[in-house]
Amino acid sequence: MDIDFGTIMFFALAIVAVVPAFMVVLARDIVRVAFWLLASLCGVAGLYILLGADFLGLTQVLVYIGGILVLILFGIMMTSKDPLHEKATASGKRSPVTGLVTGALVFAVLAAVIVGVGFEENKGVSGGEPTTTKLGEVLLTDYVLPFELVSVLLLFVLCGAAYMARRRREDAHA
Amino acid sequence: MLLTLATFLPLLGMVVVLLLPKDNKNLIRWTATAFAVAAFIPILMITVGYAGGKGIPAPETLRAEAAAVVAAAPAAERGRITALLADARANTPTLREFTPADPKHLSDGDKKSLAAKAEIVALEKAGSYDAWHEAWELTLAAASPISQDIRYMEYGTWIPALNIHYMMGTDGLSMPLIFLTGLLWVLCFVYSFSIENGVKGYFALFLLLQTGLIGVFCALDFFLFYVFWEIVLLPMYFLIGYWGGANRLYAAIKFFIYTLVGSVLMLVAMLALYWKDGFDTFNLLTLTSLSGSFDIGFQTWIFLALFMGFAIKVPVFPFHTWLPDAHVQAPTAVSVVLAGVLLKMGGYGFYRFSYTLAPDAGISEMMVLLIGGLGLINIVYGALCAMAQKDFKSLVAYSSVSHMGFVLLGLAAMTTEGIQGSVLQMFNHGVSSAMMFLLVGVLYERAHHRDLDRFGGIGLQMPYYTGFAIIGFFASLGLPGLNGFISEMLVFMGAFNSETFFAGSSTVFALPRWIVYLALPGVVLTAGYILWTVQRVYMGTAKKEEYKTFPDLNWREVFSLTPLAALCIILGVMPQLVLDPMNATLDHLRAFIVAGGVN
Amino acid sequence: MQNSIDTARKVVAEGMSGLLPELLLAALVCVLLLADLFLRGVKPRATAWIAVVGFVACGAALVQRYGAHAEIFGWVQSDGPRGMLLNDHFAWFFQMFVLAAALVCVPMAMDHAAFRSRRMGEFYALLAAATLGMFLMASSTNLLMAYLGIEFASMASYLATAIDKRDRAGSEGGLKYVIYGSVASGVMIYGISLLYGMTGSMHYGDIARALQVHAATEGQLMIAAVLIFAGFAYKMAAFPMHFWCPDVYQGAPTPVTAFLSVASKAAGFAAFVRFLAAFTAHDGTFFIGFGDEKVPASFGWPVIIGGAAALSMTVGNLGALWQTNVKRLLAYSSIAQAGYLLMAVAVYAAGKGQPSGGDLAPLIYYFVAYFFMNLGAFHVITVIGSRTGATSVADFAGLGRRAPWMAFGLGLCLLSLLGMPPTGGFVGKLQLLSAAVKHDLLWLAILAGINTAISAFYYFKLLKCMYLDRSDAGVIRSGAANMAVLAVLVAPVLILGLAFSPIADLSRGFGF
Secondary structure, X not given: OOOOHHHHHHHHHHHHHHHHHHHHHHOOEHHHHHHHHHHHHHHHHXXXXXXXXXXXXXXXXXXXXXXXXXXXXXXXXXXOOOOOOOOEOXXXXXXXXXXXXXXXXXXXXXXXXXXXXXXXXXXOOOOOOOOHHHHHHHHHOOOHHHHHHHHHHHHHHHHHHHHHHOOOHHHHHO | OHHHHHHHHHHHHHHHHHHOOOXXXXXXXXXXXXXXXXXXXXXXXXXXXXXXXXXXXXXXXXXXXXHHXXXXXXXXXXXXXXXXXXXXOOOOOOOOOOOOOOHHHOOHHHHHHHHHHHHHHHHHHHOOHHHHHHHHHHHHHXXXXXXXXXXXXXXXEEEHHHOEEEEEEEOOXXXXXXXXXXXXXXXXXXXXXXXXXXXXXXXXXXXXXXXHHHHHHHEOEHHHHHHHHHHHHHHHHHHHHHHOOOOHHHXXXXXXXXXXXXHHHHHHHHHHHHHHHHOOXXXXXHHHHHHOOXXXXXXXXXXXXXXXXXXXXXXXXXXXXXXXXXXXXXXXXXXXXXXXXXXXXXXXXXXXXXXHHOHHHHOOHHHHHHHHHHHHHHHHHHHHHXXXXXXXXXXXXXXXXXXXXXXXXXXXXXXXXXXXXXXXXXXHHHHHHHHHHHHHHHHHHHHOOOEHHHOOOHHHHOHHHHHHHHHHXXXXXXXXXXXXXXXXXXXXXXXXXXXXXXXXXXXXXXXXXXXXHHHHHHHHHHHHHHHHHHHHHHOOOOOOHHHHHOOOOOHHHHHHHHHHHHHHHHHHHOOHHHHHHHHHHHHHHHHHHHXXXXX | OHHHHHHHXXXXXHHHHOOHHHHHHHHHXXXXXXXXXXXXXXXXXXXXXXXXXXXXXXXXXXXXXXXXXXXXXXXXXXXXXXXXXXXXXXXXXXXXXXXXXXXXXXXXXXXXXXXXXXXXXXXXXXXXXXXXXXXXXXXXXEXXXXXXXXXXXXXXXXHHHOOOOOOHHHHHHHHHHHHHHHHHHHHHHHHHHHHHHHHOOOEHHHHHHHHHHOOOOHXXXXXXXXXXXXXXXXXHXXXXXXXXXXXXXXXXOHHHHHHHHHHXXXXXXXXXXXXXXXXXXXXXXXXXXXXXXXXXXXXXXXXXXXXXXXXXXXXXXXXXXXXXXXXXXXHHHHHHHHHHHHXXXXXXXXXXXOOOOOOOHHHHHHHHHHHXXXXXXXXXXXXXXXXXXXXXXXXXXXXXXXXXXXXXXXXXXXXXXXXXXXXXXXXXXXXXXXXXXXXXXXXXXXXXXXXXXXXXXXXXXXXXXXXOOOOOOOOXXXXXXXXXXXXXXHHHHHHHHHOOHHHHHHHHHXXX
């Protein structure tokens, strides 16, 4: 097995993705969990870029790190009375055995499938070239219908979310 | 037309009753009774007509229908259809594709089948497949040995998409039961005038029940039969559940679930027959005509699935536990029809469906021992249970279990006398158990309890009532000169004779004689509990002062009891009144089964 | 570049003309959201009427599309089109089905206590959006589209469940719905990515073709297939994704429950059957292994789906036995019904491998019957519930006297759900059992039979309450409009049981 730069990078990013993921589960303070998640998501984004999916990698950074993670932190900040106090994720202790066994089983099955299947036969676009142009083109040609439908979906989900979040006027008066 | 009238007049009656004002109870009662009487008129006409040999025999009707179907087909296809019908059995439609390995080595039979298959495919292309299929069904049905005794047949298309037909007819097997249904309904309605609570619903449901029952006994299309079978369930549930005793809800749902389990299994068997080899037919006569060719494995499981459906209804031990509950909780008239006719649906089903659709399975060792053995258990166990009862109605209910055992015993014997006795026992039990439940009801209306140990001396107070009671109970006991004796006697003769009769037969498994020996004590036990009951209730002195104030029978009660008492006596002296019309049917049926469905 | 844009322009132009009903629904969503702002205080029911008009217009457009067979929004390749949506008879039936359910839910919602005198534009907009999502589910020929349709319908359903913010049960149901839904869709998309990796496409035709030439082993495919099935099963409320069902059905406002139990389930089945057809194309055989070691195999769909069907029925029926809340009881009943319907799908999968071919007629017929009996039952529960506040089975005591027609309607629907003749449910179940027996799934038929007997317990619990339990409560006035809706829903239950020949014939025309 010849070790080149790509391989080294892969393992480095894989460690960045997986080890913090474990910490997300194991850490007891929710703020720490959020930051471990940040690291893990960064690792995944790096893997995407390494595999030639540059647009996907950047989207991952923008959406998950820039959007969702920040939202989580805001949520923690706004809902807690004392931001500096430690917040436990779970109350009481549970036996980890069930979780470990289930997780290991699911991992084994999925790993077996992924390793066993000949994905090579369906290799996608070649690595190296930037994918943004190609993606943009495909989104507005072959996948134009799903693309447009997502916009309708977002429209009514936004309205619905606003409706859910809004305090009803009757409540406010009462 | 007569059968349709008899079946659907009660349904019309139900609609009319529902439209009547709720508060005019007498109007509702009389209207319902009028419809029961109206339905009884065509039934009487059929009964008398059938006994007198009138009515168009089914094969004629079926052939005429087949001819009409062929005539309605396009002229170009008629010749092809007629040619295929010439040997309808050989040219059976089949889904089984058979491709011979080497066409040169085809046997003559294979060649013929292949030729027929090609013809059928050609018909399919020409769009005349349905016409041919219906003509094929009808031709085979006409050829079935079962259909030769069926008369007053009515035939029409109901649901072409699934090949379901409205096919009704009656023969010596169903005719007595239809007669019994018609009679009991008139008697029950007159008796039920004392119902004061929810009169409208009561009579409406009762009329619906009648439609279901007459339909069950007339239907010759399996699907139609199933629909009627299920229609019986619902009014029964509500009749027990609304007008019953203290524990009525439990009894009602128990009755319903038990029967539903059985009927669902029956449904699966019915569908298996429909799809069997691509026959695509629910026509019972067509299926009986083909049943001889079913392999024994298929027959066995069809038999068992149907057995579950019918055994629960009979009820056969160990599926009998719903019966005492239902009987004890049900109002009197409902008990009467439950014991009188509903239980006969099971026995009728054995004869009409189980044994004709799976004849080889029916005469196999396993089934003979199963049916005969369960019959034995029913007789003895039912009698023992009856003896242990404190509740009068419960006692009569268990006596039904015991008496229905004779039906099974005669059936398992498969001898002429056995079968005659068995079918006659169904009719006789319908008369005597109906009478017994009426008698219990009369007493309950006065005493408001049914505890056997608290009665006594009723005979002195209510002499007319006691007279009827003696007839009813002794008929049930099997006293010579009354109807029960004849049928039990015939069953025992037939069952005893089975081993001699089938001595050399390699196909039919004879009912072993030890079963008969073991069943004999049942008769003694029956005599025991009935005499004991008569002694406890009617003899001696009144145990309570209030018993001395009991009025004797009123006109409604006399009206309900008299015909049944008369039947008990008349059929005890002249059983041929019932036996003669059904002899031919039962002989042909027996010959058909014993031959393993080959005709 | 220019070339592909031209092609895209052409594809969009062609696709749009075949997309009128969907476009109308999307427009209806926007109109309702706006109307809600402008019509506030003018007339509380105005938005409901707009919704009715919109649904009817969509229905008219759909009727116009009847008989079409076009794969739209795709690109043509030498061996066939690669569309996003396929408008055919099958899709048409389920779209009409969903639309009719939505239309029936409007008067139900107008009558429902929680919705009276409140701004309902948002609710109807959500209803329209859910309908649009289910339209897409029914016609999708691409896993991406199917997934998007499911998300579309789910998002709208989550919001509709929690629409009554005063109702804690509704909010709780909505939240549970979201959480379980996210899990289901996550599992599904994992399966999709596996299958995509194996076959190189998300288009059903491509998947079918890929399975013909090369693929993974049967076990690997089965993992992917089962993961994807989980997503569909969530919409069907079938085992193993049924956990959300009781809480959501109980918590949601009854009209929403009614819509979910009928339309959402139907759309889930439609989408799944389409996906299944890709797997079982070409006589149900496909090849496993690589290169020269390819061997034809028949995938274990009948067993997988049959197993899910058996477990759905059993879990649903056993769960329903101890329920005292009517909506919860019907939720479990709906899980059981999903089991019966899955049986039809299992039979279809089994039939695909045989010369006679798969037959979808039993599924279609059962759905027609299910539409009327389930909506009829929920209609009565809405009407009675909004007048008396009845929620538990015991609250329905004496309904036979208090509201005779409503009780009769509900009774008939329950008997139909149970499968007693002469109702549509019986004929539907008969066809299901019949098909199962025909395709040698005898064990499934017998299990379904036993389940039917079990279900009698709880259907009769309600029937018993209505007719056999006495109650002194007063007579309930249901109103003429509700009576009319009842008649429209209940009369077909009887018709489908007595004179079902034409409909049975018709149902044969909606397969593939």
